[in-house]
Amino acid sequence: xxxxxxxxxxxxxGRRTVLSRGEAAPDxxxxxxxxxxxxxxxxxxxxxxxxxxxxxxxxxCGDQMALYNEILSEFxxxxxxxxxxxxxxxxxxxxxxxxxxxxFPLLADFEPxxxxxxxxxxxxxxxxxxxxxxxxxxxxxxxxWSYVSPMxxxxxxxxxxxxxxELQQRKAA
Amino acid sequence: xxxxxxxxSPTSILTLPAPRRDHIRGSIGAPIKMLEYGDFECPFCGHAxxxxxxxxxxxxxxxxxxxxxxxxxxxxxxxxxxxxxxEAAGAQGMxxxxxxxxxxxxxxxxxEDLARYAAMLxxxxxxxxxxxLAGAYAMRIREDFKGGIxxxxxxxxxxxxNGIRYDGADDELLAAxxxxxx
Numbered sequence: 313x314x315x316x317x318x319x320x321x322x323x324x325x326g327r328r329t330v331l332s333r334g335e336a337a338p339d340x341x342x343x344x345x346x347x348x349x350x351x352x353x354x355x356x357x358x359x360x361x362x363x364x365x366x367x368x369x370x371x372x373c374g375d376q377m378a379l380y381n382e383i384l385s386e387f388x389x390x391x392x393x394x395x396x397x398x399x400x401x402x403x404x405x406x407x408x409x410x411x412x413x414x415x416f417p418l419l420a421d422f423e424p425x426x427x428x429x430x431x432x433x434x435x436x437x438x439x440x441x442x443x444x445x446x447x448x449x450x451x452x453x454x455x456x457w458s459y460v461s462p463m464x465x466x467x468x469x470x471x472x473x474x475x476x477x478e479l480q481q482r483k484a485a
Numbered sequence: 486x487x488x489x490x491x492x493x494s495p496t497s498i499l500t501l502p503a504p505r506r507d508h509i510r511g512s513i514g515a516p517i518k519m520l521e522y523g524d525f526e527c528p529f530c531g532h533a534x535x536x537x538x539x540x541x542x543x544x545x546x547x548x549x550x551x552x553x554x555x556x557x558x559x560x561x562x563x564x565x566x567x568x569x570x571x572e573a574a575g576a577q578g579m580x581x582x583x584x585x586x587x588x589x590x591x592x593x594x595x596x597e598d599l600a601r602y603a604a605m606l607x608x609x610x611x612x613x614x615x616x617x618l619a620g621a622y623a624m625r626i627r628e629d630f631k632g633g634i635x636x637x638x639x640x641x642x643x644x645x646x647n648g649i650r651y652d653g654a655d656d657e658l659l660a661a662x663x664x665x666x667x
Binding site for chain 2: 375376378379381382383386412413415465466467468469470473474
C-alpha cells in the first residue's frame, strides 16, 4: 500500500468528516473562466479527479497543479478528467493557469466562499481556504477514493493513479 | 534481465536504486541508498546538485546514489533534450560526466550546447545529437517518469532515502541521510 492511502478520513482539524469512498459526490456547478461554468454532472461517464488546493501561486517546482499538468497524459490513459479547485476567483485562476501553462480547468469556489469545499468536508474555517484534498470520483458519480494531505505537503499523484487503476480493474472484471 | 519500472512493479523498485537499470554512483550494497528524481533545467535541482556532491564526499562508501529522470517539460522546455543527452552520453559510457556538466550549465541547454558538452567529454557528438533528436532514449526517460509518479514523486527534485520520500529541505538532507544510517 502506498503511504498516501493510509491517511485517515478526518481533516487535521477534526471538525468535519471528509467525504469518503462509497459516498455520492455532491454536484458542483462553478465558474471555470470569467464567463464559463462547469458542472460535475457534465463529466458523468468518466472518472473525475477533483483536486482541492489552498491557493494559486505557490512556489513553482513544488507546485501540485504544475505537477498534475505534467502528468495529464497519464490521467488521460484512464480517460479521467482532472479538475483543480480553490477559493481563488476566476481572474486569479486565469492568470495562474496562463503563467503555469495549465491544460485543465480550475474552478473558482469563490462565492459563497468555500461552499463546495464545505460540502466535501475540506474547508478550513480558521484559514479561509480549503485543505489540500484529493477525490477520485467514478463514472457513476460515487467517490472511490479520497485523501487529505498535510497543508505543506504536495501529495503527488501516486494515490490518484492507484485509485484510477482500481476503477479500471473493476470495469474490466 | 534488465529491470523495468512497468505497471505492477513492487513499490520498492520505484523508490530504491535498481542495480540492473539505474545510473548509480557508489556500491549498491551501501547502507544508505538515495534515489533522486530530477530535471536538468529545474533550478531547485540545480540548487540541490552541489549539496548532493558534498553529501557524496561526506558519506563516501556508505552511500549508494542513483539518478532518474523526471523532466517537467511544460515548465522546462529544454529538460527533455537534456535528459536525452545524459542518456546518450551514458550509451557512450559517460552518463555522470554529462549529468554534472548539465547541472553546472543549466542556463545553456540548447542543442549546440549539448553538442559542445559531448565534444568536451571526448564523446562522438554527432552520434549524441542524432540520438537526442531521434528520441532514442525517450522510452527509458518516460519509464523513469512514470515510475516516479507511482512511487510518490511530488515535484523536482524528489529524494528517496532507503525507499522513503524525503519531504524536508535540501540543506537538511545530509542530516536525514546520516540518521538513516544509524
